[in-house]
Amino acid sequence: MKEKQKLDETEKEVLMKAVKMILNLRKERAEIINRRKMHHVKLIKRSSKCTKDLNPLATAMCLLNKKYPIVVDEQKAMKYGMPTDIFSPKTSNTRRDSHRDGKILAKLSSS
Numbered sequence: 001m002k003e004k005q006k007l008d009e010t011e012k013e014v015l016m017k018a019v020k021m022i023l024n025l026r027k028e029r030a031e032i033i034n035r036r037k038m039h040h041v042k043l044i045k046r047s048s049k050c051t052k053d054l055n056p057l058a059t060a061m062c063l064l065n066k067k068y069p070i071v072v073d074e075q076k077a078m079k080y081g082m083p084t085d086i087f088s089p090k091t092s093n094t095r096r097d098s099h100r101d102g103k104i105l106a107k108l109s110s111s
Helices: 002-023 027-035 043-048 056-063 075-080
Strands: 070-073 101-108
Touching: 070 075, 075 101
Parallel strands: none
Antiparallel strands: 070 101
């Protein structure tokens, strides 16, 4: 019983520490968080995990065989006038890169 109570106290301390950090957050940082479209815990975990590739050459070779192997920043692509026919179709459920927010998949001819 004491172990459970001790665990509850520890969880409470961790939660209160997080609450204090949120309350003491600077306005600029709060605006950045509000602009991000992360609503699900799973999405937040996926975006925060390390994306270091252990074998980048093998990954690149595997990705080159796909129809849309390149990841492009959508806003920058529109800003610089990249042709839209090289992007994955908007109707496709795989248009957006699942690991990076704001990125879309493009054909190899875009490079």
